[in-house]
Each structure stands twice: as C-alpha cells, then as structure tokens.
Amino acid sequence: MTIKNNNDTGTGTTSSLNLDEYEFVINEDRRVATSIAKLNKKWQYDLDTENFLLHLPKVELHVHLDGSFDPELLHSHLQSSKRYYERLPKEAHCPWDNSIIPIRSAIEDCENVMQLHSLCTCRGKRSLHEMIKCFEHFIPIVRGDLDFIEALAIDFVKRQASQNIVYTEVRYSPHLLAEGGDYTGNHVVDAEPVIDAVTRGLRRGEKEYGVKVNQILCCIAWRPDWADDVINLAYKQQNNFPCAVVGVDIAAGEEHFDKKNYPQLDHSKAFQRAKELNLNITIHAGEVGETEFVKRAVNEYGASRIGHGYRIALDSKCMDEMKQKGIHFEACPTSSLETGGWDFEGEDSRSWKEHPVVSMINHGLSVGFNSDDPAVFDTSLTWQLRIALGKMGLEKSSVSRSLYNSIEAAYINEEEKRTLKDLIDNYIGSYDGLNIIEELV
Secondary structure, rough: OOHHHHHHOOOOOOOEOOOOOOOOOOOOOOOOOHHHHHHHOOOOOHHHHHHHHHHHOOOEEEEEEHHOHHHHHHHHHOOOOOHHHHHHOOOEEOOOOOOEEOOOHHHHHOHHHHHHHHHOOOOOOOOOOHHHHHHHHHHHHHHHOHHHHHHHHHHHHHHHHHOOOEEEEEEOOOOOOOOOOOOOOOOOOOHHHHHHHHHHHHHHHHHHHHOOOEEEEEEOOOOOOHHHHHHHHHHHHHOOOOOOOEEEEEEOOOHHHHHOOOOHHHHHHHHHHHHHHOOEEEEOOOOOOOOOHHHHHOOOOOOEEEEOOOOHOHHHHHOOOOOOOHHHHEEEEHHHHHOOOOOOOOOOHHHHHHHHHHHHHHHOOEEEOEOOOOOOOOOOHHHHHHHHHHHHEEEEEHHHHHHHHHHHOOOOOHHHHHHHHHHHHHHHHOOOOOOHHHOOO
C-alpha cells in the first residue's frame, strides 16, 4: 500500500502557516474564521495544535459519499444543461412523517450556488429526519447519472487527500443513487451500475491523489426490499480491489430495530445472511435510538462497529459489554449536534466537555472520529478533530489514539494496518515538542 503525505492544501507537500498574521486558509472549509487568535479566545487551541492537525495522517471510517457532494459541483452540473432541471421530480415523499417536500421548484428557485448550498445543508434543526430531508433535495440531481457519480467520486478522493486522510471507508446507498431509487417508489432498481461508477471514480482518485479508499454499501432503513440485493452486491464486490466493497451497513434511521411499531422494516434476515457470508458489518445504532438498539446491532445483526452509539454513554453496563466485545464506535461530533444524537437540555446546558464521546473514551471504549456527511453539515474530519482538541478538551494523545482505534477497526488486512500505524508513528515521532508515542504503544 503506497500513500502520499498530503495536507489541507491538497498539494501533497508540506505547507507553513503565516505566524506573523496568525492566519491560515483551510482548503477543505473556506467558511471558517481564518484568525487563529480569534479561535484561541473561544477554544483551548493554538497554532501548534493547528499545525499538528493539518499534517497529521488521518483515517476515516464513517463518511457518506452521498453526504459529501460539493454544492458547487452540483450547481455547475445543473447549469450545464436545462434538461437536468427538467428531469428532477416535482416532489418527494418522506415515509417517517408522511410529509411531501417540493424538489424541482425548490432547486429552480436557487439563483446561485450559495442558495443551493443553503438548501443542501442542515444546521440548527437538531433532527435526524430533517437532516435526511436535505438529501432529498440534492440526491435527485445525481440519481441515475453515472458519469456525474463517477466525477463526484473522484472529487471525494481529492478532498480526502486535501485533509491528509490516508485511508477511508466511504459508504453510500447504491439504490438511492440509481435510476428509480427513492424512499417510496415501486420501480425496479438496478444498483450495480452505480457501484461500478463509484468504483471507477474512486480508483481514478486513488491513482491521482495517492490515498487509499474502500467502500461500504448501505441498506436503507425504510427500504427493506433492497436489503437482500445490497448483501448480494457486497458479496460479489468484496474482492474487487482496488476500492473493493469491504462491508455493509443500515442507514437513514433506526426504526428497523423497532419490530413492535415498524415490523415492515425488518432487516434481520438479510443480515443473518450477511453473517453467513462473513461480510463485515457496521450499523447505525444508538444515534437517536435506544441503547437496546446497539445491543441488537452487535448481538443479533453481527456488527463489529457501531455508527454513532452515543446513547450507551448513559448505560455503564452496556459500555462494559461493548468494551469487552471490542466494538468500535464511529463518532461524529458535529453530526451528533445537528441530528439530536447528542441529547442535552437547552443551549445553556451544552458543554462539549460533557459530550457522550468523552464519557465513552474515558470508559475505555474504542472510539474514532469521523465527519459523517461533511457537505450536509458543512464540516470535515479535520474540523471534528479541532472540536475534539479545542472544545472537548482532549489531549493530542487521545486524538492519536482514536486514529489507532480506527485503524484497528478498519476492514483491511494486518499488513495494511501496520502501514497506516507506521505513518502515524513516524509523524508523531518527528513532531517537534510532541512526545506521546509512549502513551500509544
């Protein structure tokens, strides 16, 4: 496995910060304040910490391709031909609340890229379902357009490399991106061409930017009729390296665990087959749902990793069980704030130092940091690590440990894990003023 040493400039070379003016420009997120002095007034943060994060080799296991589409590319695509507007559906039906949301008119009303960006992002609503509605606005722009999907996959790798993310497992629903794929339709959906397009794009991105990416296919909680096909496709594609499918997931809600109220959403038979096929399994659970859903994901569905899982911070016995079983938790701080996964009473009571992830780390659980849906939440993995250090009050050693945790939980072989660990070891060992290797080994 060959990996370049990239950074947030995306150039593949080491950049320096302007220490005189205390300014930096983050290529992956230009909306943020550029003054480190201002940032330091709000957070426990300084230039040394920023420099450490910018060049730190990173690993990301929980990031959705379909939550990473750059609004500028979406807008340019729409502007390139009137027919892209004409093929948009008039509206979409959201099964979780039976609401109908306008699609074509909402997109046509966007006069510029900033308005489209606003339509495609979800901040301040603190609702998982409202966040999913954001997807319903922009996924139809992409759906069924294989050439565009391939281009978006290339762009995804480019932006991962710009943050020095040396290994990624990117997940998505091939059915939602396929022609006819939506939450309520009865169309026959052929998802395999989508996987082929994504694979082509990821491979081109790997070759150009020198980082490694594998895929995870997502079932959709509201479409159990797609589940068997997802499992079959994952099994078929599992050895199709480079950029193979290395696992499966269930995304877009946890209602499928609730057999009493949503018996029609059951995915358990499909995941029993996934276990029989020895597929790697990671499942969204305990994000906004019950602690019991985490237990079921692990004990019944065979999950070795849990997407989010914040609810278990309220149950020390469950944390003990997950620790004993070696379950890895894919934490996404900004996402947890925006979806309501982080439950707190009012803004006055919100303290990042009391975030469930801090409790989970202190309890000795395997936790890694991730961006989840960086375009939807207008964030990045680098920003999640800034939050961990600057707001949660974690030490650099804890952040470095989280990367080791992610590597150990990654669906790759031991040789590849060793290569990634060596990258981090070499970086930490050479970082001026940082002596934490002893804490990590």
